[in-house]
Amino acid sequence: MPSVAVLVELMRSATSGGHVKCWERFAESAAGLPDDSGLDLTVYFLGERERVERLSPHVRLVMLRPLIGTARLTSARGAEDVTDLAPYHPGLAALLPGHDVWHLTHAFAYASTAVRAARRTPRRVRLVASVHTDVPALAAVYGRYAAGSWPRPAREALAAGAERALARRRYRLLSACERVLAPTPAAREELARALGPDRVLPLRRGVDRHRFHPDDPDGAARSALVRRHGVPPDRPLILFAGRLDATKGLPLLADSVRLLRARGSPAHLVLAGSGAEAGRVRRALGSDVTLLGPLPQEGLAHVYAGCDVFAFPSRTETCGNVVAEAMASGLAVVLPEGAHTTQWLTAPGEDGVVVRHDTPVAWADALGALITDPPRLAALRSRSATTARTSHPTWDRVLREDLLPVWAASSGDVPARAATPAGRSGGAGG
Template sequence: MVSVGVFIDLRWHQAAGGHVKCWESFAKAAATLPEELTLSLHFLGDQEQVIELAPNVRYILHPPRFSTERLTFLKDVPGHTDIAPSNPSLIPYLEKLDIVHITHPQFTFGKTAKRYCQQQGKPLIASIHTDTPEYSRIYTEQALEKLFGQGWLNQLLSQQLQIPRRYKQLMVARQKRYWQSCAHVLTAQPSDFGVVNTVLPKSHISHLRRGIDKELFHPQHRDRSWLEQTYNIPPGKFLLLFVGRLDACKNILTFAQAVKVLLDQGLPVHALVVGQGSSDQEVQAILGDHVTLTGTINHDQLGPIFASADLFVFPSQTETIGNVIVEAKASGLPVIISSHGGAYQSVQASGEDGVVIEDDLPETWAGAIATLYHDPDQLAQMKQATLAHIDQHWPTWLEVLQNDLLPVWQAVASIPDRVTKRP
């Protein structure tokens, strides 16, 4: 039996993003392993609260000490976090654990856990879920534009002094320093390995896959009539689905502009956009009556939406893997995704079980969509290949827990008096 606490510097709520949903899925899987694992997931919440999921699994919510919600220029970030230097109220929980596992090195949970583990010689493990440095660059650019507009001062800071790029470099350096203090780091995409390997030996690095719930996301949930009636979608349209935050990090405007190109060409397409974000009004302005904006929908209600669309189009370049891509494929929905970031891991061969696009030009994305629209046979073949890939090669969340996480936790916990201090 190993006792593990995972510290996730994000709020827990029903509309949380893929990072939180990932750990919710691991928690559900952990409930089936009561003899091997005690798991606590620590999130941010309005008040201190313990939520029991099973005798061996619980969520623990902690109020933030200094939330980014206080900073008005960060109101559009994907998920608010805590940026206080430390949170002493975590110490009693840290003391009870065999393994401390963090998912955000830069924020309060991560800083507090690192300091405690260094002082006590307790093993610290980190996993990569988000491309935090790239997110930092994008949101720094947006913050500068909001503060100073498009004028000369913004040009000076963003272009000449390259503040967003420099901030990204700073975040990369901070991550590396943090990883030096870890007994093990779990990566999300192949490019992560080389970066972590600059500060840790290969034996202390491994890959953490993402799982899929093959019952929740399955073609059997397809019901196009229900989808059209529920969301007032015009019948007879080629339905293009986007699921995610509506902001620059997810490249939503490339999606909207690509749909506009297709509409200008006379193709009978309609966009279904699930999520919320700072670009929602701009998407509406670009597409008018040819887009349905649903807002946020609970994760357990997404299955029929994925299964009932015609094509999943996701230009995001900041994914480490992209849970929504896997969920679309498991639902039998062909995908068009970006080659940038780690999203490409979810497609075996571009043109067979999905399409991988090299750039973010709307015309390129529109061309890929149009090709599939005009070739129903290729689209049908891609759908079959999509399903085969998930059925034959993609693990469940329980399999990932048993093969990728639990062995690392057990191995690190079994090393006596491990000290993770590093210079």
């Protein structure tokens, strides 16, 4: 096994999003490998200060300060994750030659530095990549935020231009890699058309069943949610977790809950996260919404277990690990038809609800049908937890089956594995 550098140019904190959490989980799994595995893994993140966190003698997390950090930008009103827009990061470039495999996961400073440094390195290094975020789609949404009150044609022109520019950049960086991993069949098909089918392989997401599990029989998680955050004790709780912005479909969900309340439904919305739409949702729903702010994984796990339904209208996810976490926590999940997140379901309609139309009426109808039918809600929650337990892979399994073969193989010698949807593993094995 080689020395591997994974490049995650996002700010790491206790409340970071799914991309960062994904690589924290993979690093934890790698730290649990036997000493004779031979793997040496370093995951590079951005950080407020430079530091090293050692998980084991052969696994470490390294935080480097950004050069042009987007934390200083206010165009998206706090909606975007913090990355580094610098075209080259000298600090990272000085460290990369100590590794054999350079694994790109994004499309900004770290990725461009690795591609540039690889061309200049006298010895051979291997570049691989994985796709975690639909960066072009996010750029379009943030372009609209940046445009503010511009006329609609100008806003759309800016959004379209940002999307095209980021798509070109992403493919330029990916084209330098010998292998590219993606979580869903649709994403792999799209990449294969541009890069060639032999270069594209699956990278599923795992679930941590120790952190995420259903509430205790005595309802301890629900009681704690009522006590700590003041949510209504006697109303069905609809949870949303993620960035509170248009990229995740939050305006649609807020409008649907407002419609539910107008119909007399007892629904209450719980939001875990922060972002540009927080104020709008608070004004629209008033006492019918509880905003928890960003939460660490342990805190979020208790919130999942204390709620009833997980509603996630986002169409920009490449995988949507929050859906797997919600299912492992025993929530009924409600998702948009055709979204990549539906790959976590094995029997749509039985272990999760799929909404056909992205309208407040369609979402209000789907949510209302659940919370006004307790037996159906209970059955969905039970089947959801069963699917998570029997069909979703663990992080350990994904590391062994999806990542280690790619990192260990010589160029052009990666064994092909049957492509499986993001949430299906052919069994739960650890």
